[in-house]
Amino acid sequence: MNSGSCSSLMEVGYDHHHHGHEELHVLAVDDNLIDRKLVEKLLKISSCKVTTAENAIRALEYLGLGDQNQHIDALTNNNLKVNLIITDYCMPGMTGFELLKKVKQESSNLKEVPVVIMSSENIPTRINKCLASGAQMFMQKPLKLSDVEKLKCHLMKCRS
Amino acid sequence: MDLVQMQKSLQDYTKSLFLEGVLDSQFLQLQQLQDESNPDFVSQVVTLFFQDSDRILNDLSLSLDQQVVDFKKVDPHVHQLKGSSSSIGAQRVKNACVVFRNFCEQQNVEACHRCLQQVKQEYYLVKNRLETLFKLEQQIVASGGMIPAMELGF
Numbered sequence: 658m659n660s661g662s663c664s665s666l667m668e669v670g671y672d673h674h675h676h677g678h679e680e681l682h683v684l685a686v687d688d689n690l691i692d693r694k695l696v697e698k699l700l701k702i703s704s705c706k707v708t709t710a711e712n713a714i715r716a717l718e719y720l721g722l723g724d725q726n727q728h729i730d731a732l733t734n735n736n737l738k739v740n741l742i743i744t745d746y747c748m749p750g751m752t753g754f755e756l757l758k759k760v761k762q763e764s765s766n767l768k769e770v771p772v773v774i775m776s777s778e779n780i781p782t783r784i785n786k787c788l789a790s791g792a793q794m795f796m797q798k799p800l801k802l803s804d805v806e807k808l809k810c811h812l813m814k815c816r817s
Numbered sequence: 818m819d820l821v822q823m824q825k826s827l828q829d830y831t832k833s834l835f836l837e838g839v840l841d842s843q844f845l846q847l848q849q850l851q852d853e854s855n856p857d858f859v860s861q862v863v864t865l866f867f868q869d870s871d872r873i874l875n876d877l878s879l880s881l882d883q884q885v886v887d888f889k890k891v892d893p894h895v896h897q898l899k900g901s902s903s904s905i906g907a908q909r910v911k912n913a914c915v916v917f918r919n920f921c922e923q924q925n926v927e928a929c930h931r932c933l934q935q936v937k938q939e940y941y942l943v944k945n946r947l948e949t950l951f952k953l954e955q956q957i958v959a960s961g962g963m964i965p966a967m968e969l970g971f
Contacts, residue, residue, distance in 0.1 A: 691866050691901040698850050698858065749893065777900055799843050799904040802850065 681812065682706040686716045686744035686756065687775070692798070696743065696775075699805045708739070713751035716744070717759060720767060739770055741812060745798075746776040746783065754787060761791040771812065775800065820962040827953045828965055834950070839943050844906030845967055860951050866905050870940055873898050877933055881926070891929065892921045898936070902943075909939040 683705045685696045693709050700707045710716040717723055720739065742760065744753035751759075757772045771793035776783065784795045794811070796804055818826070834840045851858040873894050880891050899914035917932035954964050 689897060689900050689904075690869055691862060691904050694862055694865060695847075695850075695904055698855075702850060747896065777903060798900070799846070799906075801843075801846050 680704060680706045681740045681809070682708070682738055683741045683743060684708050684710060684716060684719060684739045686710045686713060686742065686748070686753065688712055688745065688748045692745065696800060699800055699802060700743075702802070703805050703809050705741075705809070712748055713744070713753065713756040713759075716742070716756060717751075720760070722759065722763070722767070741771050741773065741793075743773040743775060743796075746774050746787070747778075754783075754790070757787060757792055758790055773808065820957065820960050823953065823957050823960065824962060824965045827950070827957060828967070830950060830953060831967060834946055838908050839946055840906045841908040842906065843904065843908075847905060848967060863905060863947055863951075866901055866907075867944055869901060870898060870910075874933075874937060874940065877936075881930055881933060886924075886926050886929070888921050888924050892918060895921060895936075902940075907940075907943045910936060910943055913939045 681704075683700050685693065685700065685707055686709070687693045687696060688711055690711075693711065697707045697709055708719065710719055714723075720742075742756075744756055746753040753774050753776075757774060760770060760772055761768050772791065773794045773796060774787045774792045775796045775798050777798040779797055787795055794808065796808070831840075835844075847859050847862060877891065877894050880887065880894070895914050895917045899911055899918065902908075902910035902914060913932065913936040917929065917936055920928040920932055957964060
């Protein structure tokens with residue numbers, strides 16, 4: 658249907674094939690239902706395994722950093738191993754920025770997991786604050802297929 | 818109407834929505850995510866948008882009708898609607914939400930009431946247009962045809 662985008666999708670598929678890596682497992686966090694559906698689709702089309710969370714607390718629970726202080730070593734449990742966290746900035750309760758800080762303050766390997774922040778608002782102080790706190794990247798919403806492809810290429814390079 | 822005419826009607830109709838600014842390029846992004854393995858993706862997401870927006874608009878009406886308007890409740894709703902309308906390419910709804918948020922910040926109740934009306938208007942418009950678009954698509958598919966790819970040349 659859209660031959661332009663088909664060839665770039667093929668490239669992403671071959672990239673995965675050449676490097677022989679297992680699929681990237683992405684944890685996507687967003688309180689907006691429509692945005693969650695979209696980011697999930699964008700990532701799946703880019704050959705990622707996707708887990709979604711509707712807020713930062715649920716995301717932390719998934720990562721084994723829940724309130725009960727269950728230090729399930731998320732990185733040894735294959736099902737839970739997360740290669741990337743992509744989170745919205747503006748969320749009720751805990752923000753994406755606070756989630757980023759929690760992850761980066763971890764003493765475990767979890768702090769090495771790249772965290773990407775998304776936002777519909779282009780506020781330089783916000784962007785800089787996130788990058789200064791260890792965010793891998795800041796992405797402007799609404800996300801496009803080309804944004805996710807760029808992100809994936811960037812991450813694949815970092816891994817190899 | 819034969820298949821070719823139906824496909825041309827769909828393309829013209831879609832094009833008009835872009836020219837009127839009802840939809841923007843983000844809608845094309847959505848269409849790019851649809852394929853044979855997921856042929857209803859766009860209508861699924863848009864349906865979710867309709868359900869979510871109906872709920873939000875209802876909550877907004879209730880919030881603005883209170884004796885004392887709690888803007889801490891109103892603003893997050895408008896923010897949500899701005900986000901989801903932006904994500905599906907409903908440009909005029911998004912723009913109306915931007916104006917709405919400015920008046921929320923100023924805590925201007927009267928202006929917010931007007932903004933809500935404006936948002937509702939734009940929302941019902943895009944809802945109506947998209948429902949028509951999906952009907953046209955369904956007619957084509959029912960006649961054994963394919964949905965033509967959107968030309969980006971305009």
